[in-house]
Each structure stands twice: as structure tokens, then as C-alpha cells.
Amino acid sequence: MTPGWxxxxxxxxxxxxxxxxxxxxxxxxxxxxxxxxxxxxxFAVHEDFDGAIISDLKEKVIGVTPSSTYHL
Known part of the structure; x- marks a missing residue:
């Protein structure tokens, strides 16, 4: 078991x-x-996604790990 914060x-x-x-x-x-x-x-995206740069994710729904430094 991993100890909590x-x-x-x-x-x-x-x-x-x-x-x-x-x-x-x-x-x-x-x-x-x-x-x-x-x-x-x-980022991992579906093969049908036609974006190429980070700004192509604007207004997209993405999943992140809660309580991580990537979760703003």
C-alpha cells in the first residue's frame, strides 16, 4: 500500500x-x-485526432490524474 501525503x-x-x-x-x-x-x-490521443500541437487541444475534454502537478 502506498502511504498518503x-x-x-x-x-x-x-x-x-x-x-x-x-x-x-x-x-x-x-x-x-x-x-x-x-x-x-x-498526451495520448485517438488515432482519428487530427491535431499536431498542444493548442489543438483547446476546448477539448481531457483526463488527468487528480492531485498531480498536471491537474490545474
Whole structure:
């Protein structure tokens, strides 16, 4: 089971290694001494979609993972 945000920031452990994007708000509770990998955001679209650039997604409905840094 993956611990929730509350458990990771409760002062219970000295180190947590996982996929977490550093943000200013998260830095209030945690120290981010080094970013050890980076995965850029990506979109998967249906083969019938004729868009080619990010602005082609304007006014389209997209799905994102809640509570991620990609969810605005």
C-alpha cells in the first residue's frame, strides 16, 4: 500500500523515495535536495485526432490524474 501525503509529511520518516514533483507548496513540508529523474507530461490521443500541437487541444475534454502537478 502506498502511504498518503499526510503520512509522508508527518515526520515519521527521514527519507521518502518516490515519484513526486517538487512544488513551492510541497517544499513547505518537505526538502527536495535533488531531482533524480524527470518525466515530462505527455498526451495520448485517438488515432482519428487530427491535431499536431498542444493548442489543438483547446476546448477539448481531457483526463488527468487528480492531485498531480498536471491537474490545474
Amino acid at each position: 499526510e503520512a509522508m509529511t508527518a515526520g515519521r520518516w527521514n527519507i521518502v523515495v518516490g515519484s513526486m514533483t517538487p512544488t513551492a507548496k510541497r517544499a513547505e513540508a518537505l526538502e527536495f535536495p535533488a531531482v533524480y529523474y524527470y518525466t515530462p507530461a505527455a
